[in-house]
Amino acid sequence: MKIYEKYINTLLAHSKKKSESRFAANQLLEMHFEATKRESPVIVELGVDKGQSTRVFLNAITDKSNARLISIDIKDCKEAVKSSNWEFVQQDSVDIKSLLLKKPIIKDGIDILYIDSLHTQSHVFKEVYGFFEYIKPKGVIYFDDIDSGPYMNGQRKDSVSTEIVNRKIFNLLEAIFRANYSSIDFSINRGSTGLAKFVKNSELGDKLNPPIFIKKRQFKFFWKLLELLKLKKTYHHDNSSNESFLINVDNDKNDE
Numbered sequence: 001m002k003i004y005e006k007y008i009n010t011l012l013a014h015s016k017k018k019s020e021s022r023f024a025a026n027q028l029l030e031m032h033f034e035a036t037k038r039e040s041p042v043i044v045e046l047g048v049d050k051g052q053s054t055r056v057f058l059n060a061i062t063d064k065s066n067a068r069l070i071s072i073d074i075k076d077c078k079e080a081v082k083s084s085n086w087e088f089v090q091q092d093s094v095d096i097k098s099l100l101l102k103k104p105i106i107k108d109g110i111d112i113l114y115i116d117s118l119h120t121q122s123h124v125f126k127e128v129y130g131f132f133e134y135i136k137p138k139g140v141i142y143f144d145d146i147d148s149g150p151y152m153n154g155q156r157k158d159s160v161s162t163e164i165v166n167r168k169i170f171n172l173l174e175a176i177f178r179a180n181y182s183s184i185d186f187s188i189n190r191g192s193t194g195l196a197k198f199v200k201n202s203e204l205g206d207k208l209n210p211p212i213f214i215k216k217r218q219f220k221f222f223w224k225l226l227e228l229l230k231l232k233k234t235y236h237h238d239n240s241s242n243e244s245f246l247i248n249v250d251n252d253k254n255d256e
């Protein structure tokens with residue numbers, strides 16, 4: 001039996017429930033699956049606390065030679081878990097220079113980075129921009145606390161501050177994705193705190209372009225009128241022509 005298999009089995013049981021606990025379980029199981037399928041991953045975790053996610057990663061890498069989990073927290077969490085695959089560093093997660101001196105293996109590339117420390121937009125910005133160049137090609141970055149839905153007015157975990165901060169972090173991820181389509185795939189799990197996933201499609205050492213924030217439009221009729229006045233050309237989906245489809249199913253050349 002693996003080190004924290006009992007905990008993983010509990011998560012699996014929750015993932016089959018109708019209640020919302022399945023969303024929380026699925027977030028952790030998604031990361032467990034990602035770590036399990038890699039041969040000898042280097043995982044960096046930002047934010048340990050009582051070690052919920054730490055247990056998940058450690059379980060996935062038990063028995064994998066050369067796999068390791070490096071966890072960072074500003075407070076002392078060294079007693080959170082026990083495993084020979086685990087290395088704990090007490091420091092600020094954005095001080096990457098000092099982390100690289102302590103853990104130079106990070107320079108060779110990270111398979112999975114999990115961002116779950118200080119939940120502010122500016123802190124997450126520093127973490128993702130600081131660590132991105134050390135992510136391996138096809139490496140993954142997970143971000144916790146990106147769903148504002150469960151924290152909205154009258155919802156299960158009604159909390160105005162979490163609602164707003166989670167939305168700000170999500171807006172940041174959208175803005176990063178918008179500026180980096182060619183080097184990131186972006187997907188999300190919703191319903192609990194929310195888990196976002198970036199998969200890196202570029203090389204070790206490649207950096208991110210600065211985020212592109214675009215103000216979301218409201219008041220459709222106002223914008224329509226403005227477009228009319230400016231004679232602005234906009235996109236219209238046209239089923240009768242192939243122009244509207246990025247991939248033409250009738251064209252075999254797409255398969256080449």
Ligand SMILES: C[S@@+](CC[C@H](N)C(=O)[O-])C[C@H]1O[C@@H](n2cnc3c(N)ncnc32)[C@H](O)[C@@H]1O
Nearest residue numbers: 047048049051052053073074092093116117118
């Ligand atoms: C939400 S908890 C982490 C939970 C953990 N990942 C889990 O699944 O159980 C956030 C942690 O981030 C830590 N933290 C807050 N600010 C930090 C910073 N600037 N650098 C590193 N860790 C920080 C806190 O001490 C706290 O333990």
